[in-house]
Amino acid sequence: MFDLILRRARLCDEQLVDIAIQHGKIAAVGEVSGPAQQERDLAGRYYVSAGWIDSHVHCYPKSPIYHDEADTIGMAQGVTTVVDAGSTGADDIDDFYQLTRSATTEVRALINISRTGIVTQNELADMAQIDGDAVVQAVKRRPDFIVGLKARMSSSVVGENGIQPLVRAKAIQQAAGNLPLMVHIGNNPPVLEEIADLLTSGDIITHCFNGKPNRILSPQGELKAAVKNAIARGVKLDIGHGGASFSFEVARQAIAQGILPDTISSDIYCRNRINGPVHSLAHVMSKFFSVGMTLPQIIECVTVNAATGLRLAGKGRLTAGYDADLTIFTVKEEARPFVDAEGEQVLGQQHILPQAVVIAGHWHLTDEGKANHVFDL
Known part of the structure; x- marks a missing residue:
């Protein structure tokens, strides 16, 4: 039995996949069958990296x-x-x-x-x-x-x-x-x-x-x-x-x-x-x-x-066997000002909003996720 399965997670290439986690590691990415102690259906609405x-x-x-x-x-x-x-x-x-x-x-x-x-x-x-x-x-x-x-x-x-x-x-x-x-x-x-x-x-x-x-x-x-x-x-x-x-x-x-x-x-x-x-x-x-x-x-x-x-072994990839560290986020289409260190202001049209993380196999809401109640069950 898996510890956690994320269903219909959207990757950066817009592909939808399931991601299974077990014992703090990524166990499978793709079409995942089998039971889990916990499942979260992202319904294609949330990116996962x-x-x-x-x-x-x-x-x-x-x-x-x-x-x-x-x-x-x-x-x-x-x-x-x-x-x-x-x-x-x-x-x-x-x-x-x-x-x-x-x-x-x-x-x-x-x-x-x-x-x-x-x-x-x-x-x-x-x-x-x-x-x-x-x-x-x-x-x-x-x-x-x-x-x-x-x-x-x-x-x-x-x-x-x-x-x-x-x-x-x-x-x-x-x-x-x-x-x-x-x-x-x-x-x-x-x-x-x-x-x-x-x-x-x-x-x-x-x-x-x-x-x-x-x-x-x-x-x-x-x-x-x-x-x-x-x-x-x-x-x-x-x-x-x-x-x-x-x-x-x-x-x-x-x-x-x-x-x-x-x-x-x-x-x-x-x-x-x-x-x-x-x-x-x-x-x-x-x-x-x-x-x-x-x-x-x-x-x-x-x-x-x-x-x-930085030679961080087991990190940085959504691949079976790697550490179960994931970021769940959305990309909001909305005009928003961004300022650099020189004081130049640019009106951006997209901004990335992290909603939750999985760290060593454990699910945590970000500040943004808590504020928006996005994963209230």
């Missing part, structure tokens, strides 16, 4: 700058897995791990190469804070929690150190088993070309569509050669919207040239969740309808691409 993965959040609740609660930005907003992007370094990663054990949302972390993590805005201004041995030991202690490394390479973070923190990060990455390295780009120095030249296959550029002068596009709107070469080497592009790092103009120009993000992430924390312009991962995802992306492309960026990029 693999559980959304937000690959750039800040949810260490003790962080003095960027903090939030995992379930507030995760389960409540249709996200089944969140990956904290460098809020903690070696000093606090174990505390962060323990705090997240009570969350329903699955939480993973990118460890900051600075021991202190982001307790100040300039954590890489003092090279003495970069302790490679401490990072390696933390990865050994928490191999299932720490899925990568994080280095913030903008002028306000590195101070007078220029490119040197990234040189150290690459050495630490090798010592730590070649985990993915996420690199934040922003104002220079260092210039983006210096950063991109050091990145190798599997590394991730986050804030890839920021509107700052140190952006991925030249003043003529062309992809900078160093970034083009990095992408050819297998470097990935992540959105990391945040409060200052997403431009509709850059996104439009890039996507029109076929330069699509590999992952769409929010860079969410309490302030940009409450006050905007982020609000939620679904809100960020919805903005990409307005810059030329389709629903299947958007969903790939928060499922299979995110899982592949």
